[in-house]
Amino acid sequence: DADVTQTPRNRITKTGKRIMLECSQTKGHDRMYWYRQDPGLGLRLIYYSFDVKDINKGEISDGYSVSRQAQAKFSLSLESAIPNQTALYFCATSRGGAGETQYFGPGTRLLVL
Amino acid sequence: RKEVEQDPGPFNVPEGATVAFNCTYSNSASQSFFWYRQDCRKEPKLLMSVYSSGNEDGRFTAQLNRASQYISLLIRDSKLSDSATYLCVVIISSTGNQFYFGTGTSLTVIP
Numbered sequence: 143d144a145d146v147t148q149t150p151r152n153r154i155t156k157t158g159k160r161i162m163l164e165c166s167q168t169k170g171h172d173r174m175y176w177y178r179q180d181p182g183l184g185l186r187l188i189y190y191s192f193d194v195k196d197i198n199k200g201e202i203s204d205g206y207s208v209s210r211q212a213q214a215k216f217s218l219s220l221e222s223a224i225p226n227q228t229a230l231y232f233c234a235t236s237r238g239g240a241g242e243t244q245y246f247g248p249g250t251r252l253l254v255l
Numbered sequence: 256r257k258e259v260e261q262d263p264g265p266f267n268v269p270e271g272a273t274v275a276f277n278c279t280y281s282n283s284a285s286q287s288f289f290w291y292r293q294d295c296r297k298e299p300k301l302l303m304s305v306y307s308s309g310n311e312d313g314r315f316t317a318q319l320n321r322a323s324q325y326i327s328l329l330i331r332d333s334k335l336s337d338s339a340t341y342l343c344v345v346i347i348s349s350t351g352n353q354f355y356f357g358t359g360t361s362l363t364v365i366p
Contacts, residue, residue: 184358185299232298243289244354246298
């Protein structure tokens with residue numbers, strides 16, 4: 143089984159709709175992240191959380207919100223989706239500490255019409 | 256100015272060739288460095304960490320030059336399976352240990 147899972151894997155929605163992307167991990171990591179990836183722009187950080195009670199904005203948090211329901215779960219919401227939120231969204235986790243690395247989920251491909 | 260800059264390529268090389276990618280970073284507080292590999296429409300995966308003394312993993316060699324603030328990745332004897340996008344990643348301590356990703360360098364190995 144994958145250590146970091148994301149649901150849904152693909153989603154098509156309409157402008158103005160609310161949508162939630164979910165991420166779960168079995169790695170036991172405290173730190174979780176949401177990124178979006180657009181062609182030519184690379185990975186950009188939306189939100190991150192270092193533990194259940196910690197939520198931090200990333201580079202491009204406007205239009206997004208998150209919830210850290212448990213150590214293993216980190217959800218990303220688009221309250222009112224717009225077409226320029228069409229992108230590939232990745233969840234990632236890390237252990238923290240010296241030499242930490244990030245482990246990514248398989249991604250959610252979102253299309254906003 | 257971006258924290259991490261990479262030449263996007265594409266690099267198209269024949270099988271068996273040696274190819275090198277460079278990546279520059281702007282923040283001297285960068286403390287950890289990595290190369291990730293990303294296949295088309297898939298998630299990034301850690302290829303290797305980059306240590307100050309340089310490190311090698313099979314056909315892959317990574318080096319760090321703190322004075323000039325760049326890291327490099329050398330791939331020897333390229334295989335078709337090396338075709339992917341290679342992402343340079345740095346962790347910057349002054350930003351709460353956030354990860355910063357380059358936009359990636361595209362490599363295609365040609366038969």
